[in-house]
Amino acid sequence: MSDNTFPAQQQDPPGSTAAMDPVPDHGEESYRGSGRLKGLRALITGGDSGIGRAVAIAYAREGADVAISYLPEEKQDAEDTASWIEREGRRVQLLPGDITDSETARSLPQRVVDELGSLDVLVNNAGFQMARRSGDDLDGIADDELDRVFKTNLYALFWITRAAVPLMREGSSIINCTSIQAYDPSPALLDYAATKAAINNVTANLASALGPKGIRVNAVAPGPIWTPLQPATQPTEKIESFGEDTPLGRAGQPAEVAPAFVFLASPSDASYVTGTVIGVTGGKPVF
Numbered sequence: 001m002s003d004n005t006f007p008a009q010q011q012d013p014p015g016s017t018a019a020m021d022p023v024p025d026h027g028e029e030s031y032r033g034s035g036r037l038k039g040l041r042a043l044i045t046g047g048d049s050g051i052g053r054a055v056a057i058a059y060a061r062e063g064a065d066v067a068i069s070y071l072p073e074e075k076q077d078a079e080d081t082a083s084w085i086e087r088e089g090r091r092v093q094l095l096p097g098d099i100t101d102s103e104t105a106r107s108l109p110q111r112v113v114d115e116l117g118s119l120d121v122l123v124n125n126a127g128f129q130m131a132r133r134s135g136d137d138l139d140g141i142a143d144d145e146l147d148r149v150f151k152t153n154l155y156a157l158f159w160i161t162r163a164a165v166p167l168m169r170e171g172s173s174i175i176n177c178t179s180i181q182a183y184d185p186s187p188a189l190l191d192y193a194a195t196k197a198a199i200n201n202v203t204a205n206l207a208s209a210l211g212p213k214g215i216r217v218n219a220v221a222p223g224p225i226w227t228p229l230q231p232a233t234q235p236t237e238k239i240e241s242f243g244e245d246t247p248l249g250r251a252g253q254p255a256e257v258a259p260a261f262v263f264l265a266s267p268s269d270a271s272y273v274t275g276t277v278i279g280v281t282g283g284k285p286v287f
Helices: 050-061 072-087 102-116 143-167 187-213 229-233 236-240 254-265
Strands: 041-045 065-070 092-096 121-124 173-177 216-222 277-280
Touching: 041 050, 041 102, 041 143, 050 065, 050 072, 050 121, 050 254, 065 072, 065 102, 072 092, 092 102, 102 143, 121 143, 121 254, 143 173, 143 187, 173 187, 173 254, 187 216, 216 254, 229 236, 254 277
Parallel strands: 041 065, 041 121, 065 092, 121 173, 173 216, 216 277
Antiparallel strands: none
């Protein structure tokens, strides 16, 4: 999928897909669906680019209608993702807004139900990190950065999930995006790694709490994946060697992560799977 060649490059957060070199593979030309999510409606946060875009394309090709939330400044990426969903004959709902605002976050599930008719799959994918700092200690983490990381990665997950659960029915599923950072944290990503470890715990707890309702809760833990978040938040020297420290010796592409989200969303393939984390890490362990 990749020759692991990433030229030195940087962007301002949140980053743009078109400006990346090379442009990531989201499965636009490679993913083949087989109807595993036919008739379902999914909400994907951060669905405009990166892993979220790959999941949105895969879900559409598996037969699902898809709503994607994204920051207003990511409009171009979101509209491009929407075009791939529409090519599959599926409905798409665009939901611009900043989910670090609690009211915006809480409104999303009901808006999906109002537009698409139901909410069967919630993918809490949106995330933020900032490794481009002056130091790797606590002094290098500014308060505004800490707020953004925790509100994007963790608070919004709580706000959206809390609003979604009353609208979901037996057989529905929630899929959280955690990270290899929850298991093998980098000092420069101390705050980000902490949120991802918390998401693992939330996933296990929610699976226990929602099991009696027939709602499954799982997570996917990606390793180093080539998304706009990388050139927008990593120092140049990290980009040039990005992913080389994995056993497979390279970074992954968003298209290589999406199938895990499809499996966990499938009411037939994953009917007895809840409370688990699937690692897509290039060989780094998630246990």
